Amino acid sequence: MTDVDASAAERQSGTSRGKQFLRCHLPMVIVAVVIVLAVIFVASDRWRRGALFFGGAALLAAAFRLCLPTARVGLLAVRSKPFDVATLSLLGTLIVLIAATINTLGVG
Known part of the structure; x- marks a missing residue:
């Protein structure tokens, strides 16, 4: 094997x-990525939208954990599938409900 072949194999x-x-x-x-978006919203004083994104990220993680096999979910698999979901x-759900129902206190 030449050096060119070895470097091509390494890259492959x-x-x-x-x-x-x-x-x-x-x-x-x-x-x-959804959590990073939530942090950006919270940092820019859009805390309700950020909280909705946080809750959405948790629900998205639950959907991934429910629909995908354990080998495909990577770090989302912590305990058993029913427990994680x-x-x-x-x-x-709790984060989304709290974010959606809390009073804005006169702030848009």
């Missing part, structure tokens, strides 16, 4: 590892 291996990592952790990456659903 690195690319396949990156694709494998992304394939396994894509649901967690999507949830993390129930906990994330309850948490997301």
